Amino acid sequence: MSDLASAAVERVYREHRTRMLAALVRALGDFELAEDALQEACSQALRKWPRSQVPDDPFAWLLTVARNHALDRLRHAQMARTKLPAPPAPITMTEKQLVDLGDERLSLIFTCCHPALAEDARLALTLQAVAGFTAAQIARTFLVAEPALAQRLVRAKRKIRDAGITFEVPADHLLPERLQGVLGVLYLIFTRGYTTADASLRQEALRLGRLVAALMPDEPEAHGLVALMLLHDSRSAARLTADGDLVLFEDQDRTLWNADEISEGMALLDRALRFGSPGPYVLHAVIAALHVQDPVDWARVAALYAELLAVAPTPVVELNHAVAVAMTEGPPAGLELIDRITGLDSYHLLHSTRADLLRRLGRRSEAVEAYRLAHDLATTPADRRFLAGRLRSLEVS
Template sequence: MHAVEQVFREHRTRMLAALVRVLGGDMELAEDSLQDACTQALRSWTVVPDDPMAWLLTVARNKAIDRIRRARRSLSVEEVPVPAFFSSDDALLRAGDDRLSLIFTCCHPALSLEARVALTLQAVAGLTAFQIARAFLVPESTMAQRLVRAKRKIRDARITFTVPSDHQLPSRLSSVLAVVYLAYTQSYVASDRSLAAEAIRLGKLIASLMPDEPEALGLVALMVLQESRSSARRTPSGDLVLLEDQDRSLWDQAAITEGTSLLDLALSRRSPGPYQLQAAIAAVHSQAKSFSDTDWDQIVALYTELAVRTPSPVISLNLAVAVAMTSGPAEGLRLMDTITGLDKFHLMHSARADLLRRLDRFDEARTAYARALELATEDADRRFLRYRLNSLP
């Protein structure tokens, strides 16, 4: 690997964050200038500089100045001094703390959720527009336009490139963690394990930069524990395998150990939150030697607490499924039938169909499976639902 490529891979996020800060939030200019610096380094590095990151940052700064001056000349704008934020090398090279500011800027609430996810994956994780588009199942041109609009909104709205103040931090951190988790869950839709790995890496970066935030640790624990079962979730042909049917010898025990340790560390802060509770549920599943050994009473208790803290129809659905395992399918179905807002959620109808099947109410199960099949969009989901529908007596 060429030295320039190695430095870029290892320090890209830190360098980009430093440049975005000194450029007043102009992410496009920062990216272009850093790319110009790398191109120059490829031509001129016969010997690697003593501080290659400082070399690249200094050249990128100068490239940015050149770009600004050319733009002014092309617009016939009278030459004015370069903005003051270019004046200090020390300010430019102090890149250690800027990654967190970059993350919060990418996840600013002024941007749409879709834009936040895409921008974070590109600016912080280093994914290309093509990679992000593939993961989110949209054309590359659509994703490229989304990224450009997000960057220009940050620049034009003069969104502050900084970590939020203490009173804003809880809500802003919640948004950041939601972006990372959405990126992770999207990896299931796209069947893209590389996206899952990037989301986990992002989570670990945030947790390392904010070591006093237990929910950041909780999110990483949740993703690692969920990812530990990824090899068993599908057959070699891509069909879904339910938790009860998974080959647990395929589960990654090292990942389970890592996730459990992270969860223990988060819980030791005695400030439990939604991600820690979800990670605890994942840990209960991961530690069961078989499906029949699962501690469903504990899972019901955890979902009950989660429903109190962050009530939502999906959490209520998961609670009902867990209750069905402890108190029988009739009680689970009773709870499901009180949930509103999920009529267009195929998993709601699939879960109801399963409970109706277990109660031998086959005609109703058939109707519920048909509705789930109508709503499902993924081929693997549709194959599974069609199989279940055709298997009914």
């Protein structure tokens, strides 16, 4: 019975953790209090369920116990005048209202990605509150010390409570911009998983993207992001050799690409395109879709990057545009565009792209210089090994 009970607690927690946390944050107006309360409810369940029966509705049981525990804590804190601050609004939600609240996960995601929080705090908070990562896992993922990461999470949660960041999906007039912010956080999580070859992080970003797309089915950009992540992810097995060395796009073994992810991505992209007037993520996904065609239509890729530059200009998009132009019009045209980019001086890909174009133009000493700069700026061992190899081959030739 005891094993059955703990298995039941674990199952409810695994399946419904995010929903329960979201409902509790909504009811209590305080992240830390909600997390503590949910933890306490789970440990009570582990103690009590073996002795009686697993309740008919374990979800409601846990929520109710958590709410009552939080109320007790607040009452005690008030009587003892301890430091536990009162939540911004008095807790008026009844047990029944709490259980009937419905799905608040979207509110949770928007709150974690609020633009008044620093970007690294948004990433960490989303991974912790929505994805259920521990602080230790997040610290490892972002190569920061765990105490510093834990401190960052606490600060973000207190800012949400104390600065009046409301726990809800933003109003219609703020929604387009805020949704881009949410999708941006998910895409950063994905690209972190891409550059560090961390498949589980990429899968988590995909899962969160699918969740947002399912909760906001009329937002083409959400579908566009999922399509984009799928199309990139489909190539991850071909991107690195067994030894972890980088394989350039044109040298990749296409049989290693994941056909299921490609077809799912294509289907989602089709759906997103039917809404018309594509936004940045849909455009990025169309570009990613063109990359899995053989041969790649570089002229269309260049035209799409130009379109992206019109709606969401960034230096990285400028760089990608220059690469596509170099593919269709030749290295000099690409080089000219690259030399006009500002703000990417410390980005290794800018220098490695320049180096590659200079090499193709036979300007060897300039190419060596650019490869050296790229090598020194690269952050992953795979990138550095690749660039060191390029340097060696140029220096001996």
